[in-house]
Amino acid sequence: MKILVPIKRVIDYNVKARVKADNSDVDLANVKMAMNPFCEIAVEEAVRLKEQGKAEEVIVVSIGDKSCQEQLRTALALGADRAIQIDSDAKLGSLQVAKLLKELVDKEQPNLVILGKQSIDSDNNQTGQMLAALTNLPQGTFASKVDLEADKVQVTREVDGGLQTVSLSLPAIVTTDLRLNEPRYASLPNIMKAKRKPLEVIPAADLGVELTSKVKVLKVEEPSQRGGGVIVESVAELVEKLKNEAKVIA
Amino acid sequence: MSILLVAEHDNSELKVDTLKAVNAASKIGGDITVLVAGLNCSGVADEASKIDGVSKVLLADNAAYEHSLAENLGALVVDLASDYSHILAPATTTGKNFMPRVAALLDVEQISDIISVEGSDTFTRPIYAGNAIATVQSEYAKKVITIRTSAFDKAALTGSAEVVSIGSEQNAGLSSFVSQELTESERPELTAASVVISGGRGMQNGENFKLLDGIADKLGAAVGASRAAVDAGFVPNDMQVGQTGKIVAPDLYIAVGISGAIQHLAGMKDSKVIVAINKDAEAPIFQVADYGLVADLFEALPELETSI
Structure with missing residues (x-):
């Protein structure tokens, strides 16, 4: 069993994004970057499946310029066996990313692909589903539990009303939700070991995918700010204000 | 312009997300067709036919759609897509699940979670946890869009559209429903509560x-x-x-x-x-x-x- 885990380099989740003065985009200059939190959960799940003897190999892939090798090395330190960087400095949409990943799935033939359900920068929540459609594979999105068997996988999904469990034939695509697992920290010996693990670079242009996005970003703005509120001194004052000033309770 | 909007429901009730999504759709303009796909869900279709601004309701009543499995529901929507310029769904966990499949199969980039309609091809959406709002324009002939329903008011229920049954069965055979555990509560749903x-x-x-x-x-x-x-x-x-x-x-x-x-x-x-x-x-x-x-x-x- 081979597991492919696509990961994304994004703004660190503790950093508040700032909009550029010319409203062209968010300013990422000198901002701390990290592996997308949902991708960390995906790496952790794959490594656990390997540790349980249910998978033999975990391959991580990231699409971007050389800087994303940092996140690939992190994933290797967490237990992935080898890494692939699809080298591109283009600004890609989810569809272009899914098409590049499809080429890699065709080449590597993994039994399972685990991705984060969404990246915390573009907040699209699309790539896993698109990859599933392009490869004509079943999908188990927003997973909180993954039971991998020889020829199928059962995925418990976080849905609006509670939980839904589906059974998927393999190969399959899974996207991770928050409660699937708690990712480990990389130990220093493993960080050292990761430096010697194989990292292959494939130029995106070699994969024959049209990389130009046809969704144009016209502008990026700050959201409207809320006006300042007041601090009340007591529960009684709070209730009085909610009744008579805000008029939101009777 | 013509819009296909996929209804959110649980086979017995239409969810309020659908009413809000119809309001968003009416800001785009053009005829609005609502698709109700599920099992034994004709009551939902009747309810959808009363939404203001809806001109037609398509009812796909088939076991393949009972649990909104993305593989089947996605294939159904792709099958219907040729008649429409815009394919819409609320950005619920159901919409988020099947819509990107529709977009990829139509070779279109999806625009997720819109919070306003600026024109028939231009929308705003939050990025970076809402710390920035992007205005985006789609150059595709067909637009595939999910709607953040908290940003839109409900459409009223004063209409009377016709309900048309469609016999389509799209069963991809890739996935199957095993079980569900839904939270039982007397309280309103989070996304619908005032x-x-x-x-x-x-x-x-x-x-x-x-x-x-x-x-x-x-x-x-x-x-x-x-x-x-x-x-x-x-x-x-x-x-x-x-x-x-x-x-x-x-x-x-x-x-x-x-x-x-x-x-x-x-x-x-x-x-x-x-x-x-x-x-x-x-x-x-x-x-x-x-x-x-x-x-x-x-x-x-x-x-x-x-x-x-």
Whole structure:
């Protein structure tokens, strides 16, 4: 069993994004970057499946310029066996990313692909589903539990009303939700070991995918700010204000 | 222009998300057709036919669609897509699940989670946990869009569209439904409630969430939670309000023991009135609160329950 885990380099989740003065985009200059939190959960799940003897190999892939090798090395330190960087400095949409990943799935033939359900920068929540459609594979999105068997996988999904469990034939695509697992920290010996693990670079242009996005970003703005509120001194004052000033309770 | 909007429902009831999505669709303009796909869901189709602005309802009543499996529902929508310029769905967990499949199969980039319609091809959407709003324009002939329903009002139920049954069965045979565990609650759903009271890490454990229940019952409120409270195992994930959980915009949002991480604010900062109760006066939640109470929640909550 081979597991492919696509990961994304994004703004660190503790950093508040700032909009550029010319409203062209968010300013990422000198901002701390990290592996997308949902991708960390995906790496952790794959490594656990390997540790349980249910998978033999975990391959991580990231699409971007050389800087994303940092996140690939992190994933290797967490237990992935080898890494692939699809080298591109283009600004890609989810569809272009899914098409590049499809080429890699065709080449590597993994039994399972685990991705984060969404990246915390573009907040699209699309790539896993698109990859599933392009490869004509079943999908188990927003997973909180993954039971991998020889020829199928059962995925418990976080849905609006509670939980839904589906059974998927393999190969399959899974996207991770928050409660699937708690990712480990990389130990220093493993960080050292990761430096010697194989990292292959494939130029995106070699994969024959049209990389130009046809969704144009016209502008990026700050959201409207809320006006300042007041601090009340007591529960009684709070209730009085909610009744008579805000008029939101009777 | 012609719009196909995929209804959100549970086979017996139309969800309010659909009414809000129809309102968003009417801002785009053109005929609106609503697709109701499910099993034994003709009652839902009848309900959808009453939504203001809807000109036609397509009813696909088949076991293949009972659980909204993305592989089957996606294939159905792709099959119908040629007649429409816009394919829309609410950005619920169902919409988020099947719509990107539709987009990829139509070779179109999806625009997720729109919060406003600026033109038939131009929309705004939050990015970076709502810390920035992007205005985006799609150059595709066909637009595939999910709608953040908290940003739109409900369409009224005064219409009378025709309901047309379609015989389509798309069963991809790739996935099957095993089981579901739905949260039973007498309270309104988080995304539909006009009052929401949420607890965070300050609640200390799941048992203490009962302190919110009495207040919720009195206010007819839904009970939510921050990611920290879900992470800590206090409550299930379907209660999570935030960037990657549910997005709510009620008339009144009461945040209790919630510090106000950007991921949580992304899910509730468009509420009309925000109340924060937290013992830490420096907590960032107070920066977005209309009314802040610096207090120990274990004292404030029982007092609040008796005084409303």
